[in-house]
Amino acid sequence: MAISDAEGESPAAAKEVGGERKRKRLAERSLLAKWKTEGERKSYSSKLIEALRVVRRSSCPAPRAVRVAADRALAVTARGRSRWSRAILSRRTLKLRSRARVARLKPPAAAAGPRAAERRKPPALEQKARVLGRLVPGCRKLPLATLLEEATDYIAALEMQVRAMSAVAEILSAAAGGGRSSSVAAEPM
Amino acid sequence: MSSRRSRVSEEEINELISKLQSLLPEARRRGGGRASAAKLLKETCNYIRSLNREVDDLSGRLSALMATMDHNSAEAEIIRSLLRQ
Numbered sequence A: 001m002a003i004s005d006a007e008g009e010s011p012a013a014a015k016e017v018g019g020e021r022k023r024k025r026l027a028e029r030s031l032l033a034k035w036k037t038e039g040e041r042k043s044y045s046s047k048l049i050e051a052l053r054v055v056r057r058s059s060c061p062a063p064r065a066v067r068v069a070a071d072r073a074l075a076v077t078a079r080g081r082s083r084w085s086r087a088i089l090s091r092r093t094l095k096l097r098s099r100a101r102v103a104r105l106k107p108p109a110a111a112a113g114p115r116a117a118e119r120r121k122p123p124a125l126e127q128k129a130r131v132l133g134r135l136v137p138g139c140r141k142l143p144l145a146t147l148l149e150e151a152t153d154y155i156a157a158l159e160m161q162v163r164a165m166s167a168v169a170e171i172l173s174a175a176a177g178g179g180r181s182s183s184v185a186a187e188p189m
Numbered sequence B: 001m002s003s004r005r006s007r008v009s010e011e012e013i014n015e016l017i018s019k020l021q022s023l024l025p026e027a028r029r030r031g032g033g034r035a036s037a038a039k040l041l042k043e044t045c046n047y048i049r050s051l052n053r054e055v056d057d058l059s060g061r062l063s064a065l066m067a068t069m070d071h072n073s074a075e076a077e078i079i080r081s082l083l084r085q
Helices: A021-032 A038-057 A061-076 A083-091 A125-135 A146-176 B010-023 B026-031 B037-068 B071-084
Strands: none
Touching: A021 A061, A038 A146, A038 B010, A038 B026, A038 B037, A038 B071, A061 A083, A061 A146, A061 B037, A125 A146, A125 B037, A146 B010, A146 B071, B026 B071
8 A cells, every 4th residue: 555655846835935844745745654664563562552451451341442542552653743643642531422512503604805715615625624624633623734634644544553453453363262363364565 | 723815825735635635545546536625525534434433343353352362361462473573
């Protein structure tokens, strides 16, 4: 699973705030690739330790608790570089997905003057961006560009989490005795 | 969030969107013709939701596995396989 590394820098945009933004973008790309390599192993081990501690603490481990531990370990691996990871780490208790939240819909017929630049975005796009903001931890009120950056990082991290947890599940089910092993074909990484 | 004319141009957003597109599995299969931004956002949301679901399933599987295993041997097994890699 290779991330396409298309060099798409526009020299015109670089003239602006310029060098710093360009550098940041290049750095981001290599950060994404990190989720596939060294970062993977580190999250792997720290997550295992976390999950095992969860098991030890309770005689009846809930999947929710394992998820929380896995997420925390994932966020720690991100080393505070991203908003979503910081948001996960600052969750003090088990985050309950409360559906009781009232959807805050801004009436679209607001002032069209000073907001002209943002009104260029069709409402459909805005609405989807809002949904995305709710899905990525701690990214509810971000401007679209930042939100997209966070989302790409979050997706890469989640993919790694899935790979690592699957591997652990394989190990444990193999160890638990042949009868329980499921034949999941290992993805070439 | 300031409402002044944002420095982030359409261009930058398009770039981020194509970066996002390269991450989505469907885009890879399709061979990457540029889809509309709205469609991409929707696919992104769906992808994140399905990844979350996978992690939840795996969490369930792991907690069940660990419940049936002796803690020490579980840890030993994991460490052994880590060392093997």
